[in-house]
Every structure is written in structure tokens, then in C-alpha cells.
Amino acid sequence: MSKTRIAVAGAGYIGQAHMGVAQASAGCTLSAVVDPSPAAQAVARQAGVPLYPSIEALLASEHRPDGLVLATPNALHVPQALQCLAEGVPVLVEKPIATTVAEGRRLVDAVENSGAAVLIGHHRAHSPIMAKARQVVASGQLGRLVSVMGSALFYKPAGYFADSPWRREPGGGPILLNMIHEVHNLRMLCGDIGAVQAFKSHATRGFAVEDTVAINLRFTNGALGSFMLSDTAACPRSWEQTSQENKAYPSYADEDCYVIAGTDGSLSVPTMRLKTYPRAEDRSWWKPFEVGTVGLVRDDPLQHQMDHFGAVVRGEISPLVSARDGLDNLRVTEAIGEAATTGRVVELA
Known part of the structure; x- marks a missing residue:
């Protein structure tokens, strides 16, 4: 069977990563x-x-x-996706789906009205670690979900901002650049988010944009969450690290970036350390936990995403991350930015 031909628009860092996994794919090929x-x-x-210099030229070739x-670039995601939809070409749209919720809604409406094949590039959804963590939560081993504590703490060097000065300005801070990844992870693990509140600071770098954010989350199932985000913290508690x-x-096998707690136990991710009470009737802080580690296989989620996209293109499967998922992630991320700016709790419909 011939391989599914995949083209990549955008030859920057992430575009080259997509090119590499397309070339390594068993079912796809870079065309x-x-x-x-x-x-x-x-x-x-x-x-x-x-x-090719443009999508028009490629599709006519x-x-x-x-x-x-x-x-x-983010601003091109919606118009280019709509262009591909009109030509009947399935697309993988890198996150974020759009620069604003209003713009993203245009694409979601077009996708849902046409039934077009659109996958949003939240690649951590294809992570075997996330799949195993979701399996543990869904199994009920933790009991009723109570809380999640999360972090994305890392240090971006000075060159990161010198090379692209726009990153120092509104729209370039970690809320919009990094938090959208975390929002999707949290939604996968704990369900939809109903409200957010946040404090932000730029006290360390003094840029016009935030460098550190403290976030509170209320999930629609009643669970609560807290999240620390900073691109100026010398700490390895981020997903990448x-x-x-x-x-x-570089990575640190003894560190976690999420702890999910329920009435019967807790799971630390990605070390997958599991602590549970053996019997619900004996739950007490005076009682010892059963301690273990959930087995898993670590693999490249970008490669899994490309293989999944190939199956979507061939009509074998529905997108794991739909356009509406991408819009919901952007909506929560925008709400965090609004909450951090206004100091108000922002409710999400």
C-alpha cells in the first residue's frame, strides 16, 4: 500500500520537526x-x-x-485552514488553533458544518504517558477527583528574547506561548474547566509581558486546581524537563509536573508514582498508603501524532484533538490572561 503523502507548510523549528516524523513514519511520507x-x-x-512558495501553488501542482x-505563524492558521477545507485537503493545524477565540470559532463552525478532517496539533494528547495517566484516573483508582497541582517552571535564556523581541511584548508571554499546552493536559486529566482566577507578575525581568503567573482552576466536576507558570524560574518542574x-x-527522572489527588489516592505525573489506600473504609492520614509505580512506555508523541494524522487523512479514524478541542483550550487560555489582568474570577460557559 502506498504511503499517505503529507506536505508541511512552514519550514521553521516546529515545521522541521513535523517533516522529520513524516519521513520516519511507517504510513506517511513527506511530499x-x-x-x-x-x-x-x-x-x-x-x-x-x-x-513551493504558497499553498495555492502546491495545490495546483x-x-x-x-x-x-x-x-x-499563528495568524495564518485560520485563513490557511479554511483555504484547505475549500480544496478538500485534510489539515493538521499547529496549536493554537487561532490567535483569538472569535477567529477560532470561524474555523470550528466551518469544520462542523462541512465535516472536514481537521486535527489540532496539541501533540501531548498523543503521549503514551498522558494516555496511561488518563487511564489511571478513569479507572477509579484515585476515587472521586478532588484536586490537581501543576507547574510549568523553566528558565528561558536572554537569547530567546533577544532573537525575537516581540516575545517581550503582550502576546509573547508564557500564558499564550506555553500555558495552552498545560490547559489541554489538565482538561484531558481532570475534565472541563469552569472558572479561572490568576495573579501575574513581571517583577523579575521587567518586560511589558508577564514572566510568572499563579493560577487557580475550578473544574466542572467540582475538583479544584492550582498551577504555577514561569519562564524565569530555575526549576525543572515542566513537562519538557x-x-x-x-x-x-535535559530531564530529571525524580521530578513531576502534576499531582492528581482523589478521595482514594494520588498519582504523580510523569514519574507515575501511585499512592492509594488499600480499603476505602480505612482512609485516614494516620493510615499508610500502598505505594507503587504505574508501568508505561515512553515514546515520541510527535511521531504518534503524525501516524494518527495519516489515519485521519485516510478516513480510518476521527481526530483525537478536534477543532472544538483546540477552541476550548484557547478559550481557557484567554480566560487566564483576562483573570490575571483584571483580578476577577472569569467564568467559562
Whole structure:
């Protein structure tokens, strides 16, 4: 059986990551690159595939793909996705789905009215670690969900901001750049989020944008959550530095970034340390827990996502992360930004 032909629009860092997993996929193959920048010529040449300056040119060519990955700037996600929908080409849209909820709603409406195949690139949804953690929560081993404590604490070097000065300005802070990943993880583990409140600070770097945020969450099932976010904290308690999935980051096997607690026990992620009471009738802080570690396999979620996208393109499966999922993640992220700015609790419909 011939492989599913996948083109990638955007030859930057994340676009090249998608190109790599497409080339390594058992069911997909990289067929073309779309990018108007001169630097993209070397990227396409090294990958051994043709380069096109626009999506229009690609779709009109002999290399028209079966599916297209949009790893382009955020502002282009919605118009380019709508363009592909009109041409009947399935798309993987990198997160965030859009720059604003209002814009994202346009794409969601188009997808749901047409039944088009659109996968949103929240790649951690394809993580075997997340799949196992969700399985533990759903199994009832933790009892009724009570709380989640989470963190994304890391230190971005000065060069990160010097190379792209826009990251120092509103729209470039960790709420919009990083928190959307965490929102999706928290929703997968604990359910939908009904309300948020937050404090933000830029006291460390003094940029116009926040560098540290303290967030409270109320889930619709009644559970509560707290989350610390900072890009100026010398701490390894972030997904990248604990999951061991992205080899570009050093990792620390003794650290966690989430602790999920229920009435019968707790699970630390991603170490997967599990502590539960053996009998519900003996639950007490004076009683010892049964202590263990949940077995799992660590693997590259980007590779799993590409294989999944190939199956979506072929019509074998529905998208694991739908356009509406992507919009819901953006809605929560926007609400956190609003809560941090206004000091008010922001309710989510």
C-alpha cells in the first residue's frame, strides 16, 4: 500500500520537526514543503522534496498532497485552514488553533458544518504517558477527583528574547506561548474547566509581558486546581524537563509536573508514582498508603501524532484533538490572561 503523502507548510523549528516524523513514519511520507522564505530552500533540498512558495501553488501542482500540516505563524492558521477545507485537503493545524477565540470559532463552525478532517496539533494528547495517566484516573483508582497541582517552571535564556523581541511584548508571554499546552493536559486529566482566577507578575525581568503567573482552576466536576507558570524560574518542574519525550531538553527522572489527588489516592505525573489506600473504609492520614509505580512506555508523541494524522487523512479514524478541542483550550487560555489582568474570577460557559 502506498504511503499517505503529507506536505508541511512552514519550514521553521516546529515545521522541521513535523517533516522529520513524516519521513520516519511507517504510513506517511513527506511530499513537499511550503514556505516563501529563502532559508526554506536549503531545508527542502536537504529533505529531498520540492518547495513551493504558497499553498495555492502546491495545490495546483503535480505534488498536491493527501494532507497538509500548517506549521505557519499563528495568524495564518485560520485563513490557511479554511483555504484547505475549500480544496478538500485534510489539515493538521499547529496549536493554537487561532490567535483569538472569535477567529477560532470561524474555523470550528466551518469544520462542523462541512465535516472536514481537521486535527489540532496539541501533540501531548498523543503521549503514551498522558494516555496511561488518563487511564489511571478513569479507572477509579484515585476515587472521586478532588484536586490537581501543576507547574510549568523553566528558565528561558536572554537569547530567546533577544532573537525575537516581540516575545517581550503582550502576546509573547508564557500564558499564550506555553500555558495552552498545560490547559489541554489538565482538561484531558481532570475534565472541563469552569472558572479561572490568576495573579501575574513581571517583577523579575521587567518586560511589558508577564514572566510568572499563579493560577487557580475550578473544574466542572467540582475538583479544584492550582498551577504555577514561569519562564524565569530555575526549576525543572515542566513537562519538557520531566517527561523525557523531547530529547532537546535535559530531564530529571525524580521530578513531576502534576499531582492528581482523589478521595482514594494520588498519582504523580510523569514519574507515575501511585499512592492509594488499600480499603476505602480505612482512609485516614494516620493510615499508610500502598505505594507503587504505574508501568508505561515512553515514546515520541510527535511521531504518534503524525501516524494518527495519516489515519485521519485516510478516513480510518476521527481526530483525537478536534477543532472544538483546540477552541476550548484557547478559550481557557484567554480566560487566564483576562483573570490575571483584571483580578476577577472569569467564568467559562
